[in-house]
Amino acid sequence: MQFTKMQGCGNDYIYINCLKEEVKNPSELAVKLSDRHFGIGGDGIVLIEPSDRADFFMSMYNADGSRAEMCGNAIRCVGKYVYERHMTDKTKLSIDTLAGIKFLELKLAGNTDDDRQVSYVTVNMGNPILEPEMIPVLSKKDVVIQEEIMIDHITYQITCVSMGNPHAVVFVDDVKSLNLEEIGPKFEHHDLFPRRINTEFIQVVDKNHIIMRVWERGSGETLACGTGACASVVAGLLEKRLEEHVTVELIGGSLEIFYDQTTNIVYMTGPAVEVFTGVIDESIC
Numbered sequence: 001m002q003f004t005k006m007q008g009c010g011n012d013y014i015y016i017n018c019l020k021e022e023v024k025n026p027s028e029l030a031v032k033l034s035d036r037h038f039g040i041g042g043d044g045i046v047l048i049e050p051s052d053r054a055d056f057f058m059s060m061y062n063a064d065g066s067r068a069e070m071c072g073n074a075i076r077c078v079g080k081y082v083y084e085r086h087m088t089d090k091t092k093l094s095i096d097t098l099a100g101i102k103f104l105e106l107k108l109a110g111n112t113d114d115d116r117q118v119s120y121v122t123v124n125m126g127n128p129i130l131e132p133e134m135i136p137v138l139s140k141k142d143v144v145i146q147e148e149i150m151i152d153h154i155t156y157q158i159t160c161v162s163m164g165n166p167h168a169v170v171f172v173d174d175v176k177s178l179n180l181e182e183i184g185p186k187f188e189h190h191d192l193f194p195r196r197i198n199t200e201f202i203q204v205v206d207k208n209h210i211i212m213r214v215w216e217r218g219s220g221e222t223l224a225c226g227t228g229a230c231a232s233v234v235a236g237l238l239e240k241r242l243e244e245h246v247t248v249e250l251i252g253g254s255l256e257i258f259y260d261q262t263t264n265i266v267y268m269t270g271p272a273v274e275v276f277t278g279v280i281d282e283s284i285c
């Protein structure tokens, strides 16, 4: 089975073209292939599938085999993958996910029509979801903004946002000093979150610039999270810390997020990079 390793801001996944390949047990395959010592190594796997209502369907599985509704960094890479492999000639395309259809605009690196290299992708990420039962987070409030949560005897304030997948955003003074290996799993598995949670830790540089670290549901600390960057900007506006246009600086690179409050739509722009391709032995699949 052929695969391609791709990354967006260092958030790396193994991509499989399921218009050509058959994956029988994606959860099991995600665990095997994501292993950085005994597998290919990655934050999970992404399957590119046909769709009857959009140009393609994206399925994604975290490194622990759990299926996620959406992935911001992966969807940019899917756009690059399908265009560069002539699976579409559209530079504006639609990709269906478990979180609904997302619309992509590809930015080509070259100046000629023959040069199909995609460097950046802008994604219309749709509307943020704030209703607690839709995120889901257990709360009687209409929205969860700066609610207290106790982790290891320390009180943090969370603002919860779904971008199709669930996020809790925590603003802190210094992201570098946090021990995410220690506190990340305690947020992820806290009783407040019936389907677990992705947690973003945010340091504000100014109203248009934040530094983010993330503990991802099912994958642990990753170098970047696209949906998390979007959720963080929405949370920052709800908490009146940020403006609509924000550069999100992550360990693996930067994303430009624009939360258009007049339309309630979040846009994400960032890089998509192919790392290598390879073939997996059938006995593994």
Ligand SMILES: N[C@@H](CCC[C@H](N)C(=O)O)C(=O)O
Residues within 6 Å of the ligand: 011, 062, 067, 068, 069, 070, 071, 072, 073, 074, 165, 166, 198, 216, 217, 218, 219, 222, 224, 225, 226, 227, 228
């Ligand atoms: N890295 C992703 C999000 C991947 C899924 C997430 N771990 C979840 O379980 O919701 C991104 O770039 O958005």
